[in-house]
Amino acid sequence: MSKKLFLLDAMALIYRAYYALIRSPRITSKGINTNAQFGFTNTLFDLINKEKPTHLAVCFDTHAPTERHIDFTDYKANRQEAPEDLLASIPDIQRIIRGFNIPCVELDGYEADDVIGTLAWQAADAGYEVYMVTPDKDYGQLLIHPSVFIYKPPYMGSKEEVLDAKKVCEKWDIARVEQVVDILGLMGDAVDNIPGIPGVGEKTAAKLLKEYDTLENVLANADSIKGALGEKVRNGKDSAIISKKLATIITNVPVQFHEEDYQLKAWNNEALIEVFTELEFKTLGKRILGDAFNVFQTAAAGVQTDLFGNAVETKTAAKADGEEGLLATGFSADKNINNTPHEYHLLDTPEKVQAFLNDAVQQSEICFDTETTGLDANEADLVGMSFSFTPGVAFYIPCPPERDKTLAVLEQLRPLLEKPDITWIGQNLKYDMLVLKWYAFELKGNIYDTMLAHYVVEPEGRRSMDLLSAQYLGYEPVHIEELIGKKGKTQGNMRDVAVDKIKDYAAEDADITLQLKHALHPQLKEKEVEKVFYEVENPLVKVLTAMEFEGVKVDVGFLREYSKQLEIEAKQFEENVYQEAGVRFNLSSPRQLGEVLFDKLKLDPKAKKTKTGQYATGEDVLLKLAGNSSIVSDILGYRELTKLRSTYVDALPEMINSKTGRVHTSYAQAVAVTGRLSSNNPNLQNIPIRTERGKEIRKAFVPRDAEHTLISADYSQIELRVIAAISGDENMCEAFKQGKDIHTATAAKVYGIADEEVTKEQRYKAKSVNFGIIYGQGAFGLADNLGISRAEAKEIIDNYKKEFSGITRYMDGMINFAKEHGYVQTLMGRKRWLRDINSSNFTVRGFAERNAINSPIQGTAADMVKMAMIRIQAAMEKEKLRSRMILQVHDELVFDAHNDELEILKPLILENMKAALPLPNEVPVEAELGTGINWLEAH
Incomplete structure (x- = not known):
């Protein structure tokens, strides 16, 4: 068996593990965030299990300055501070590594890159296959040695990737891996604050190297480079030289590869049990140590998921959580x-x-x-x-x-x-x-x-x-x-x-x-x-x-016919795609699709690739290209129809209860942190309503018999009413009191015109701001969302904040309240604890600040819907009605109403919805109601 050495870039993997769980952090009973410890341990164990290394080491940076910091005082100066939870994880991770009997290697004055580079070449010279485990692109320069590779472990659903010299050259569009440092010297590296030559990007750098081979040759021929680029190169000469030096990994660090020190040995189970117990690694500890880890005998039933992959509150899930679940x-x-x-x-x-x-x-x-x-x-x-x-x-x-x-x-x-x-x-x-x-x-x-x-x-x-x-x-x-x-x-x-x-x-x-x-x-x-x-x-x-x-009763006949219709339409979209592409391929394969769109058809010369090296072909990417080519619209149409068929149209009949002939969704109360209900088997929250084909699915939900009619009652713009009420913004409160269309009223204020002068486009932009502002959307996000310039987006937001200054005061006030108290709350006192609100890391803190702003809004709206359901149910029982409340989706309630009770039920529903949770500042609560022979017609 060949000898394989794996060298892990500790901090790169720790950062990656921490941020992978940033939206659903793992918090222990003592309030400790274990994102990094958990993710790093998983990566390490999976690597040992799958790749079977014979030798392994983990390399760390130290706090001591390096030669790079001396040469260039701004080196890595623009990096934001690491989150406190991440820094606190390092001693635990080092204990875990030592528990696996794996050496931790570090040396003052050198970075982990340098230590890894030196050990990699020493081991490769000794006959080892060496895999440097890191997502860092700089390591490509070390692949000069044919036995050295970059190993990128799986991440966020992607598979592991092994890079050799050829793949690195293809990725950079260079001829030799030695040119990695040249290209970095020319283009710089924003992550490490390596300046490069201002105005020279990756593609330009690659082009220059194709002509001149090395950075030194580029600089030597600067006078012959024409136009603005030549001027940039001449002016950036000193910057390029220092940048190449900063980007060059040192391979003569005073460390020595002694194979006996790096050979995998039996684990120190006692040490691992101790640290896993402290970190509360229940299932992970059992998975790694088996029966030796008997501290926890807890069931690994886990959070059950439904057909659509959503968390479900089952009896077992309520008794035992698996570590791999949310x-x-x-x-x-x-x-x-x-x-x-x-x-x-x-x-x-x-x-x-x-x-x-x-x-x-x-x-x-x-x-x-x-x-x-x-x-x-x-x-x-x-x-x-x-x-x-x-x-x-x-x-x-x-x-x-x-x-x-x-x-x-x-x-x-x-x-x-x-x-x-x-x-x-x-x-x-x-x-x-x-x-x-x-x-x-x-x-x-x-x-x-x-x-x-x-x-x-x-x-x-x-x-x-x-x-x-x-x-x-x-x-x-x-x-x-x-x-x-x-x-x-x-x-x-x-x-x-x-x-x-x-x-x-x-x-x-x-x-x-x-x-x-x-x-x-x-x-x-x-x-x-x-x-x-x-x-x-x-x-x-x-x-x-x-x-x-x-x-709720489901019309199976309708679904079967609709499935056939969708199949025919999807097939037509598929054939259109093949005709426009000029080749038949697997349309469901993102890799093949990316090659057709971006290699063959050249739809986007700046097309981005995923971490697996294939082109990104997600919906967000395709939507931006939809106006450029009919093939993209046909792909989106095909995807929509196939998803509708598999997820809903063909799935719903399989969920019908044999005893009742109806579908019985399950509502989870204790999943969404905002207080919103979620539903499973089927997940009614995700049934599409923005497209005509998606809306058609609602036709399948019907009354139980001819003596019943469906009623749909929906709160009107409830989250905007809530923010108006709790912010007390004068203009927004007044618009609701006067019964104005809030988006038209917003547009009128933002553009400084009368309500009747507002155009459809202006109303749409105002609507985007109204909903975007409460989720922390800035000028960049608004510009991207509306397809407008960032300057126009900034002007709209600035005008919005000026005209609705109460909203800005609310946002600032909530953040300040959270910083002081550690939480925000709804009108009913539902609390959202924000442990990262004072973090020195702006990414982590920014996430907490956005939650501080929108949690009271979403949570109050959720409380209102729930209280309306309680009031309506009590009123229906008091009246001894035969009608039944059957569905709750977002801000909407659906009823299977007996025809004889329609005129009793309609006012009962509306009155109780409006009175469920009165809003401050006299902001009225409004609800709308419709009836029909199916859910779509009623809505």
Whole structure:
């Protein structure tokens, strides 16, 4: 076997790992951000596993100045400060590297590039294949040695890439890898603040090297280079010389490659267990160390995802988060069922159940949990139920496989289940309530959902029962794998488990959830989020349970016909593309498509490539080219139709519940940090509404029968009304009070004209500013969005801020409030914690500042919709209506209305939507309502 040495550029990989998770950071129970540690460890382990290196080292920079800093004081001077969390990760990462028994190599006065370059050439001379693991383009110069390669590890979905000298030359458009330093000397490197020759870019530099071969020859022939370019070269001579020196990697650093020091050895499991435990690497630790890592026995069921890849709140997901999911983390815990006193009782006879009932009906609070045959509450059967009202004591009642016998068990429990003065405690209670509803039973009392309590306390936190148990109780529950085997991904074989084993597992769930309630409850008061919990999230659970149970009818016949139509149209688009391209190819292959568009058809000489080296052909890229060639429009048309067919038109019929003939979407309350609901199986939030073909899908959603009609009620410009209200901006508030079209009114102010003079184009631009400003969009983003110059975009924004100065004051005020308090909040007190708001790294801080501005707006709108749902459901129940609320999408509610109740229901819906959450500064809340024989017509 050949000897393979891998040399890792530590800081480049650490930065990459940190920023890969910047939008969904991994935070431990102690508030430590472990993005970098987690990502780096994953990269290191995967590399060892996949590439099987025989030798390995990780090279670091030091804080000591290098010769480059002495030669050029501005070297790397423009780099923003590293995020504090990233810097804090380095000692942990070095501990992890040492735990793998891999050397960390660094030397004062030299950068990691220099250390890697020196070791790479020494090892290559000794007969090794050497792979420099880095995303840094400068390393190409080291590929002079034929046994040295650049290894770019996988990143953000891309595959790993190995570069040899030929690929580096192709990438730079140069003849020899030695010219990498020449091209860098000419064009500079903004990342390291290497100046190069001002005005000379990559393509010009490559062109000069084609003619003159080296930077020195370019400078020697500067007088013969004509025009402005010659002047730039002559004026930039000194800058080019120092730039080449700065870009040249030193290969005679005083380090020595001793192969025995770099040979992979057995890992120090004890050291890895220690650091993985501290960093709460639950699943990752198990994946790396196997059974040696038994600190965490937590289930790796993970965040379930639906057909469309969205996070789903299933019962299992609410109990255990996998590390690879968005809600990923882990906690250590010392207590478990084997070392903690408990009394778990099996109630397997009517007499035992009755004895329990006599005591239970006297209680004011009871924790309740179900065990079932599956994750989908609409399809699952009851296996058993557990109850607890005293910490450490719980009861398990098994349910026989026969439905009639389970109904008999439930009937005996009816006096308890339907007792109105009991508060039912549970973790993701919606699941349990939905299961009961399929047996025609319901919990009549109030509810207290521990998952939602934690959600309002820590909206970005992780909230599996296992994790919360470890965090708040120091307790590690029994895990489902221990019952159904390590390969079990669902509870589908729970029926095969001995009742006594299920008893411990199920009773413990109820016991621990009860204790979690006692631990979490004081947090609501401490964090001042009681109002949003008791008035918004908790009461919404019963509303969502009723909606999910009801479902919506789908017209399968329409979908099948529409699928055929889309197939024909997509085929026509495909044929158009082949005709225009002059060649047949795999239209679904981004690589082949890129080669056709940019190599063959030359649609964009500046076409960008992805990290894998292929042309970028995403929708954003193609939309910018759509006006240049009909082939691009045909490609976009083909993509739209094929996606509509596969994602919705052909998928929806497969989701129809066999018992009801309807589709039952599932609503997740505790996923979106802003408070917005998300839906899964199907994800109704993502059904396209901006294109005619996408809108047609809404025709498939229909009333249950001829006696019903769909009603769609939609809030009007709610987020803009919210920002007007909470900012108190005089002009915007007045426009809403007068019932003006807000975008027309905005355009009139921005352009200094009367409302009636506003053109369609001006209104469109004003609309873009209205929505863009609250998401932190600047002149560059607005210009790109509208296809206008940056100067015009800046003028529009400046005028906007002048005319709507209250909006600017709001934005500045929210950022300052967040800097002082560490959070922002909605009108109902929903909080968004912004731990990076005072970061010295402007990228990280900027992300937090944008959240400070838009979270109160989005969150208040979300609270309003939820409160409207609660009010409407209560009003419908009070009137004993047969009509049902069936869907919630963004700011819209959809109802399956009985025809006899239409005139009662319409004002009931509108009045409760408008009154759900009154806005300050007398900004009116408006909603619009429509009816129809399908969702599209109603909307």
